[in-house]
Amino acid sequence: MALAIVIVSLFAYTKLMARIGSGSPPPDAPLAQQADLIRVYKFERRMVLLKRDVPISTYRVSLGQAAHAGPKQREGDEKTPEGRYEIDWRNPKSMAHLSLHISYPSPDDQRNAETNGFPPGGNIMIHGLPNGWGMFGQAHRLWDWTDGCIAVTNAEMRDIWARVPDHTPIDIMP
Numbered sequence: 001m002a003l004a005i006v007i008v009s010l011f012a013y014t015k016l017m018a019r020i021g022s023g024s025p026p027p028d029a030p031l032a033q034q035a036d037l038i039r040v041y042k043f044e045r046r047m048v049l050l051k052r053d054v055p056i057s058t059y060r061v062s063l064g065q066a067a068h069a070g071p072k073q074r075e076g077d078e079k080t081p082e083g084r085y086e087i088d089w090r091n092p093k094s095m096a097h098l099s100l101h102i103s104y105p106s107p108d109d110q111r112n113a114e115t116n117g118f119p120p121g122g123n124i125m126i127h128g129l130p131n132g133w134g135m136f137g138q139a140h141r142l143w144d145w146t147d148g149c150i151a152v153t154n155a156e157m158r159d160i161w162a163r164v165p166d167h168t169p170i171d172i173m174p
Contacts, residue, residue: 075121097128128157
């Protein structure tokens with residue numbers, strides 16, 4: 001009975017915090033500090049912001065629970081995509097601390113999934129920790145826990161939000 005109460009309480013807390021949101025996003029960084037490319041190295045669990053091919057920030061990340069099993073192919077496979085995409089919109093009120101949407105699925109991803117009879121999935125983001133769970137900080141990197149997204153700490157997400165304008169390309173490497 002106590003375990004059920006704890007589980008229901010944690011679920012209710014998470015739902016409540018998701019509605020409250022992340023607070024206000026940070027202002028944009030000066031142009032000289034903004035990235036013109038994001039590169040993610042899945043195997044290394046590393047994301048790099050670049051400006052004119054020079055790294056300006058590096059972050060350790062958590063990925064989809066099945067990220068080691070190759071690129072995302074369909075909805076629910078818990079894999080992180082691979083390939084060239086872009087940041088096409090942002091959500092300051094997401095269920096996680098801020099989020100930047102990655103333009104997955106590409107037309108090729110869509111076609112490949114449909115050819116195999118599956119929906120491709122979507123809603124792949126770079127995001128912080130779920131709202132209300134920021135106290136876990138860097139500990140979230142101990143395992144891959146997302147459904148295919150790229151997760152960082154909340155402080156890192158604020159930095160990324162400020163440095164990554166919409167339409168920034170993102171290369172997700174194996």
